[in-house]
Amino acid sequence: MWNGDSLLNKLYNEAVNQHQTKSKHELRNERRPRLKAALREAIGHFEPNSGFAPRLLERVQCDGYVRERVELSATPELTFAAYVLIPDNVKEPLPAVLAIHGHGYGSREIVGLLRDGSPDQEEPGIHQHFAVQLVKRGMVVIAPDVIGFGERRLLADLALDPNMPSSCFNLSAQLMMLGKTLTGLRVTEALKAFTYLASRPEVDADRMGLMGFSGGGLIGYAAAVLEARINATVLTGFTNTVKDSIFAVRHCIDNYTPGLLVHAELPELIGLIAPRPLFLESGEHDPIFPVGGFRKAAAVIQEIYEAEGAGDKLATDIFPGAHEISGRLAYDWLKRTLTSR
Numbered sequence: 001m002w003n004g005d006s007l008l009n010k011l012y013n014e015a016v017n018q019h020q021t022k023s024k025h026e027l028r029n030e031r032r033p034r035l036k037a038a039l040r041e042a043i044g045h046f047e048p049n050s051g052f053a054p055r056l057l058e059r060v061q062c063d064g065y066v067r068e069r070v071e072l073s074a075t076p077e078l079t080f081a082a083y084v085l086i087p088d089n090v091k092e093p094l095p096a097v098l099a100i101h102g103h104g105y106g107s108r109e110i111v112g113l114l115r116d117g118s119p120d121q122e123e124p125g126i127h128q129h130f131a132v133q134l135v136k137r138g139m140v141v142i143a144p145d146v147i148g149f150g151e152r153r154l155l156a157d158l159a160l161d162p163n164m165p166s167s168c169f170n171l172s173a174q175l176m177m178l179g180k181t182l183t184g185l186r187v188t189e190a191l192k193a194f195t196y197l198a199s200r201p202e203v204d205a206d207r208m209g210l211m212g213f214s215g216g217g218l219i220g221y222a223a224a225v226l227e228a229r230i231n232a233t234v235l236t237g238f239t240n241t242v243k244d245s246i247f248a249v250r251h252c253i254d255n256y257t258p259g260l261l262v263h264a265e266l267p268e269l270i271g272l273i274a275p276r277p278l279f280l281e282s283g284e285h286d287p288i289f290p291v292g293g294f295r296k297a298a299a300v301i302q303e304i305y306e307a308e309g310a311g312d313k314l315a316t317d318i319f320p321g322a323h324e325i326s327g328r329l330a331y332d333w334l335k336r337t338l339t340s341r
């Protein structure tokens with residue numbers, strides 16, 4: 001055959017068969033740490049920047065909560081801003097959530113602001129202002145600006161086109177050539193935001209969770225695998241198999257991690273979060289993370305949770321909708337799960 005289609009199928013099938021053979025021969029308590037280390041290596045390492053003191057940029061009283069904007073740094077040469085939403089009248093340390101947005105104009109999109117920082121009075125878009133939904137339920141929320149979007153696009157990209165939607169391509173391509181990935185950089189920054197959140201006096205560090213949507217789900221699952229203090233995780237608009245979504249749909253380049261599929265398919269990697277509580281949400285008509293792939297992935301993850309003795313720690317919701325957040329069950333699940341710890 002002159003085309004590469006059957007070769008790609010053969011290579012994919014060989015990889016998946018290898019995962020199955022290996023998981024038969026490896027003990028679970030050997031395979032899981034090995035896969036975690038493989039994920040850690042595949043996304044690449046970034047030098048830590050422990051000397052940077054967080055800086056308060058802004059403090060605004062909103063309806064029922066305070067919205068701070070702070071500047072943090074996870075790696076030298078690079079700082080980032082994050083919104084911290086704190087419910088009014090905190091009397092005791094509260095549960096807290098790291099909220100990670102997907103493609104769009106940045107963290108303002110999830111804290112109820114427009115691109116220019118003014119309040120968004122319209123119906124929320126696919127991100128549903130989800131950080132506001134969480135703070136209104138009594139959780140402290142941090143929403144870091146993911147690199148590559150909004151104010152964090154590369155100057156080189158903006159010089160070419162001020163309306164460039166993201167810098168995912170240039171960031172991903174250049175980092176991959178250096179043995180790193182954009183996912184690795186985003187996870188490093190997300191975990192810095194999490195550590196900062198844990199240090200806040202309003203936060204109960206034993207009751208901390210994560211919610212990530214779409215590209216924020218990618219960052220979120222890897223962060224949750226690598227950070228054991230993340231006690232409850234919501235992944236929305238992301239969970240799938242590589243075969244049914246990442247290979248079947250023309251995704252942003254930031255979804256591709258060199259070599260990772262040699263080790264495991266995506267559901268098994270997400271299953272590394274077990275036995276910690278996990279909620280998976282998907283729109284029934286999501287065109288880029290199709291529901292068929294979501295169902296397959298959720299079934300594999302359920303098996304993993306059961307093998308870990310934590311079958312009841314996994315919850316799922318398929319809602320009538322597309323590539324968007326619903327939150328109809330997820331927000332309250334997160335609050336309940338963190339509060340009952």
Ligand SMILES: [Zn+2]
Pocket residue numbers: 103166168169215252253254
């Ligand atoms: Zn992207």
